[in-house]
Amino acid sequence: MKAKNCLIFGGSGQIGRNLIRKLTKNDYKVTVVTRNIHQKSYLIKTQANAGYIDIVETNIFEENKIRKLFEKADICINLIGILFQQKKGNTFKNIHTIFPSLLAKFSKEYNLKHFIHLSALGVNEAKDSDYAKSKLDGENEILSNFPLATILRPSIVYSVDDNFTTNFMTLLNRLPVFPLYYNGDTKFSPIHCSDLTDVIFHIISKNIYTKIVECVGPEVITFKEILLRLMKLTDKKRILIPFPLSLAKMSARLFEIMPNPILTMDQLKLLKYDNILSGKYKSNSQIGVPSVRYFNDEVKKYCFMWREGGQFSTEKYSSNSYEEKNLS
Secondary structure, eight states: OOOOEEEEESTTSHHHHHHHHHHHHTTOEEEEEESOHHHHHHHHGGGSOTTSEEEEEOOTTOHHHHHHHTTSOSEEEEOOOOSSOOSTTOOHIIIIIIHHHHHHHHHHHTTOSEEEEEOOTTTTTOTTOHHHHHHHHHHHHHHHHOTTOEEEEESOEESTTOSSHHHHHHHHHHOSEEEEEGGGOOEEOOEEHHHHHHHHHHHHHTTOOOSEEEEOOSOOEEHHHHHHHHHHHTTOOOEEEEEOHHHHHHHHHHHTTSSSOSOOHHHHHHTTSOBSOOSSSEETTTTTOOOOOOHHHHHTTTGGGGSTTGGGSOOOOOGGGOOGGGGO
8 A cells, every 4th residue: 555645844843753753653654844954854854764754945935835745745734833923924823824724725725635733722712812813713714725624722732842841840940939820720731742643643544534623631730730740850849929910911021022932921811721621622532542641650751851960860759659739
């Protein structure tokens, strides 16, 4: 049987690299699109054996170049997304709405077997967030242009290569006091990167066509609980202080000046809303791929990098004996 060709946008990130390995090990051929082949190719080309991966450099808005890539593709997967807006066209509207719409149109034009798009959990509720609005608009554009598309809405995705647990452990390592926005009550269902790529592979290999799938991990954890767990894992004692909303807004405006802001006003708005299953759409468990990786067990595998003594630090934490009372 002829190997299927997967066209991947956003293949150099944590999800993309994990997915490339999974696909190529199962005899799928992959074409990865990157803006800077000199900067990203060393990361991408090591994810698969020669002959299974092709790396193409192009701007994502060069329609003629992108169109040619669809001529040999069977499946298109879009993993591109941004957490804050920048200059030079990196706006929420361009990245989350216009670009996915273009991919959906090409998928229909070239009769692709599937188009899988990565969105975000909770975009229906966060109507005052520009990020959420752009994601939701992108979903609507995709489904109107290519009804066979499958849109995945994951909660926070984490792994050793993420910008979530690693950033928070770095901050907790440096700051004696850490702010809690909205009292740290916002709920999340963090999903490990490998669990999410299992979902994507299942959809591709089993030819599943479900318009929207909410992807979550096996636990519901509040923001405060996440911080407490990371502190426990890295053997840190820090003071968590609830921030009044006015002070939170002031700090967000200051952070926005930075090239890579820790927090933006738009992200502060998102933190008002729980990032868990809505019950309105099918979940990853309902399509046959329940998450099996637990937050503590997975973070424990790489948290030593933030512990005193690194990999030679004394083990003080056992996930099996973790008691919820430590989170209160």
